Amino acid sequence: MxxxxxxxxxxxxxxxxxxxxxxxxxxxxxxxxxxxxxxxxxxxxxxxxxxxxxxxxxxxxxxxxxxxxxxxxxxxxxxPAEGGGDHAKHYECIGKGGDYTVVAIAQGAGTLKGFNHYVYKNADGVHFVRDPEDFLSRMQIKP
Structure with missing residues (x-):
C-alpha cells in the first residue's frame, strides 16, 4: 500500500x-x-x-x-415502571436541598380515606410523609 x-x-x-x-x-x-x-x-x-x-x-x-x-x-x-421507575428518581427540597427518593404513594384510611400521601426518605433512611400538593410544591427532581 x-x-x-x-x-x-x-x-x-x-x-x-x-x-x-x-x-x-x-x-x-x-x-x-x-x-x-x-x-x-x-x-x-x-x-x-x-x-x-x-x-x-x-x-x-x-x-x-x-x-x-x-x-x-x-x-x-x-x-412506577419495572426496575424502579419513578421511585428511583431523586428529589431535593426547594428550600433546604437534600437528597430524597419516593418510597410509595400511600392511600389514606379512616379519617384520611381518599387522601393520598407521598412517603419518601432521605439519604439516611429517615422517612417523611407529605400530601401530594405539598410534596409537588416543595420538592423538585434533582438534575
Whole structure:
C-alpha cells in the first residue's frame, strides 16, 4: 500500500469516527431533551392527579365517572415502571436541598380515606410523609 493510499484510508476512518461522534452526540442530546420532557410531564400529571382527587372529594358537579376516568389515567401514567421507575428518581427540597427518593404513594384510611400521601426518605433512611400538593410544591427532581 502506498503512502497516498494509507493517507486516504486514515482520512476515511477519521471522517467515519467524526461522523459517529456527531451522531452519538445528537442522540445524547435528544435523549436528554426527552428525559427533561418526561420530568415536566410527570410533574404536570401529578398536579392534575392531586386536583382531580380533591375535586372528587368535594361537592363539585363534575360527573363522578368523568373524575374516575381521569384519576385512572393519571394513576396508570404515574405507576412506577419495572426496575424502579419513578421511585428511583431523586428529589431535593426547594428550600433546604437534600437528597430524597419516593418510597410509595400511600392511600389514606379512616379519617384520611381518599387522601393520598407521598412517603419518601432521605439519604439516611429517615422517612417523611407529605400530601401530594405539598410534596409537588416543595420538592423538585434533582438534575
Amino acid at each position: 502506498s503512502a497516498a493510499e494509507e493517507l486516504d484510508a486514515a482520512l476515511h476512518w477519521r471522517n467515519k469516527r467524526a461522523q459517529a461522534i456527531r451522531e452519538r452526540d445528537a442522540l445524547q442530546q435528544r435523549l436528554t431533551e426527552a428525559d427533561e420532557r418526561v420530568d415536566v410531564l410527570e410533574t404536570a400529571l401529578c398536579k392534575i392527579k392531586v386536583r382531580l382527587d380533591a375535586y372528587a372529594e368535594s361537592d363539585m358537579r363534575m360527573p363522578e365517572p368523568s373524575v374516575e376516568v381521569c384519576q385512572a389515567i393519571a394513576d396508570a401514567a404515574l405507576k
